[in-house]
Amino acid sequence: MQMHDRLLVVEDDPKLREELVALLGNNGYQPCALEAFDDVVGQVLAAGADLVLLDLNLPGVDGQYVCREVRRESDVPIIVVTSRDGQMDELLSMSFGADDFVAKPYNAPVLLARIARLLERAYGSASRSAVLERGGVxxxxxxxxxxxxGRSVELTKxxxxxxxxxxxxAGKVVSRQRIQEELWQTDEFVDDNTLTVNVSHLRQTLASIGARDFVQTRRRLGYLVL
Incomplete structure (x- = not known):
């Protein structure tokens, strides 16, 4: 099954661009970024990305114009990520075709959850590999x-x-907050205790097929599988 994890970052601030690319790469995406801004619309369309993270304050061109022009040619999901947090900026961005609007400074887990949700909405289950394998599971x-x-078990959502x-x-510690953001995509209210209960149930489920201790805890940090 095809994966839809190619994300394009359109951000002119080198430090912010580098931080965002690192965040995406560390969370399983394949990020790339524009480093020249002489033909932003053309570069975005040529990139063939699965999702675009677009700043509004770009050199020589306004991000809302870019959003409008890209939307005329493509249905690629667009999340505006900008320091311009006024209601009018959000309204105009959405009216020009943006799918979401995130103000800087952004909360990284919330941004990742919005990206995952938009990819899922745009591409369905194809936004992630259908089969994952690690450590015999x-x-x-x-x-x-x-x-x-040789044993199998059904999982809850x-x-x-x-x-x-x-x-x-796999191999990286995933914070409790990041997991909570993932679970926020359901209709349930997820607090810290709810997460603990869900992880406990998952461990019991995996233990029933012999995968005991597959999910490991890193105290005060989060969880991981090796």
Whole structure:
């Protein structure tokens, strides 16, 4: 199944651009960024990205113009990420075709959750690999089933979201806040205690197929799978 993880960053501030590219790369995406701004619209269209993160304050051109012109030629999802946080800026951006509007300084987990939600809405389940494998565990996201040692078990929606997030970031600690943001895509209210209960249930489910201790805790940091 094709993945839709190519993200284009259109940000003229080198430091902010580097930070955003690093954030996306560390969370399983394939980011690229514009470094010249003489033909932003043409470069965005030529990039063939699956999602665009667009600043409004660009040298020589306004991001809202870029948004409008890109939208005339493409349905690529666009998230405006800008320090211009006025209601009129948000209204104009959305009217010119932006799919979401995030004000700087942004909360990284919230931005990642919005990206994931927009990709899922735009591309459905194809926005993520349907099958993930790590440490002897095979996760079939389409069937919502985990397999290990020839045994299989069905997962709940929340178990699937947690396990797929951890497996997509295998070897890295995923913060509790990041996991909560992932679960916010459901209709349930997710607080710290709810997350603890969900992780406990996931561990019990995995233990039932012999994958005991697959999800590990890093105290005061979060969880990971190796």
């Amino acid at each position: 095979r996760l079939d996201c389409d069937r919502c089933v985990a397999e290990h040692g 929340n178990e699937l979201r947690i396990l797929s997030l951890l497996m997509r970031n």
